[in-house]
Amino acid sequence: MALKTAGQEIERLLGLHPKGFDLSLERITRLLDTLGNPHLRLPPVIHIAGTNGKGSASAFSRALLEAAGLSVHVHTSPHLVNWHERYRIGEPGGGKLVRDDVLADAISRVAEANAGRPITVFEILTAVTFVLFSEHPADAVILEVGLGGRFDATNVIPKPAVSLIMPVSLDHQSYLGDRVELIAAEKAGIIKRGCPVVIGFQEHDAARKVMLETAERLRSPVSVYGQDFFAHEEHRRLIYQDEAGLMDLPLPRLAGRHQLGNAAAAIKAVRTAGFDISDRAIEKAMTTVDWPARMQRLTQGRLTELAPPGAEIWLDGGHNPGAGVVIAEAFAELEERAPRPLFLITGMINTKDPVGYFKAFAGMAKHVFTVPIRSSDAGIGHEELAAAALEAGISAEPVHSVENVLKLLRDSWDPSDTPPRILIGGSLYLAGDVLADNGTPPA
Structure with missing residues (x-):
């Protein structure tokens, strides 16, 4: 019998399980337990939430780590053309999108472990993320939230190396609330007790306030854009500063002034996660970063x-x-x-x-x-x-x-x-x- 492709496996699941979101951690937690809890066997995790900019922050974080010679698993969503884009497997010299046969096999195993119980396809595909990333060695994981944060299927990571929250604004109001404070509270749900958090640029003071209050309640060390780290353009260069000092960097390859803040948040998050990235590697990352469909x-x-x-x-x-x-x-x-x-x-x-x-x-x-x-x-x-x-x-x-x-x-x-x-x-x-x-x- 011919082996199924990953696309065929996903189409089969879409026919069995509801589309869309049903925000809860119960189903994904049960499934991961059946699979032997692969999410507990990952390299250090950089967990990223936000309304805008989280994809760019993922791309910058990957570029920084790979410029330093590290191998990085990356989970992003949604995909643009092919499902495989959601899973980049870390390799020396640069990660590659997962091979079709590897993805199809992982999807089949996760679906079998679920045994037909009620679940969303996104939850199955998130469990696939943890299976793939636990079975392939790497130095780090970049894990992008799908929707919200608190009840997103990725939010089963108990102790991320850092939680990074990018700009928050109104979006997905039917799921997350119709006020920016409510949405910020959902995004702040990725903050874990005692684990460091980096807060990127926030247009809304009310959103930042909610995040800071959450971090304080959970006794999580926090770094805030505009307070603990900074970025601006000067003479067609990116000037970045934090407590370690000031860096004069090339402007990011990604177009748009908003990418200065995204780059700064990624630099701070990668450093906060414990990775020692040289100035030369950071310079290289600014010129090699790539993120399709963003300017x-x-x-x-x-x-x-x-x-x-x-x-x-x-x-x-x-x-x-x-x-x-x-x-x-x-x-x-x-x-x-x-x-x-x-x-x-x-x-x-x-x-x-x-x-x-x-x-x-x-x-x-x-x-x-x-x-x-x-x-x-x-x-x-x-x-x-x-x-x-x-x-x-x-x-x-x-x-x-x-x-x-x-x-x-x-x-x-x-x-x-x-x-x-x-x-x-x-x-x-x-x-x-x-x-x-x-x-x-x-x-």
């Missing part, structure tokens, strides 16, 4: 060939008002350095706040083209999404696909005009579709 410049591929000649095409999966603000700020910087007309190609799912997202680009974007999302049945209709952009004060029109928008722009563009700057964004699902269609999936 990613698309310079080649099938879709890029459809755009007006000379167009800049950017891809970013940010999907809430907080992300909209930092992405818009990044494009304002690009505009200041090299002016171009900005067009948005946007798709979003129905748990988001599209008007709040679009408002960040009011007065900046010339026009929005809204598109459906092929890979999600929860997408906002592209006509409804265009109405949201209009409500936010930007002219908009619905189009059936990203490909059609790029062709439309190319066919109508006057070659004597400055080529456009195009942002494709609003959803990680859309970003994944674009990377697949462009022929440039994450590797």
Whole structure:
């Protein structure tokens, strides 16, 4: 009998178990116990939560550790194109996405151990994370929270080397609450008694206050951005400072001023976790860090060939008002350095706040083209999404696909005009579709 692929195993599970989230630790704890508690046999864990920036913080943390010659397991979610992206297995010289046969075998074993009991697919896939990471040697684990923190399936780690909480804003309100303090309390749930915590940049004082109160109650040593560590740009360099001193570093390879704070939080977290990373390794990490669909410049591929000649095409999966603000700020910087007309190609799912997202680009974007999302049945209709952009004060029109928008722009563009700057964004699902269609999936 032919061996099943990982994709086939996951599709089978999706048919058996509910989609979405049912936030609880009871089912995952029971399953891990059946599996022999692999989550208790891991290298030091850097556990990362936050509304925005946790993926970038994971990427920076991985780059820092690998630049120091260490092997690093990395768990992130969601994936963009392939399920395998959620599991990067640490190897000397740089981690690799898990092999299909290895992932399929781990999924099969975890599903068998669950024995058909009620569980969500995300919980099974999180248990797979712990099985894989416990069976392959590495120096560290970077573990990104899926949703929230307190009841997220990753939150079974009893003693992380460090808990890192990135910027918190409104998102997933139906699961986490409709006030930033409530969401912050869920994220702060990854703080463990006596274990160190790093708090990244927080726009909302109320969110920071909740985190600090949680850390104090649990007697967890805490480091706070803007108080215990700092970062700013000076002469096109990143200046980082903490109690160990000041470093003059290259600007991060990831575009956008918000990445300065993300880089700083990762540096502080990796140091707090007990890893001695040299200044030279930190410099290297800033220039090698990679994180697809976060201010990613698309310079080649099938879709890029459809755009007006000379167009800049950017891809970013940010999907809430907080992300909209930092992405818009990044494009304002690009505009200041090299002016171009900005067009948005946007798709979003129905748990988001599209008007709040679009408002960040009011007065900046010339026009929005809204598109459906092929890979999600929860997408906002592209006509409804265009109405949201209009409500936010930007002219908009619905189009059936990203490909059609790029062709439309190319066919109508006057070659004597400055080529456009195009942002494709609003959803990680859309970003994944674009990377697949462009022929440039994450590797």
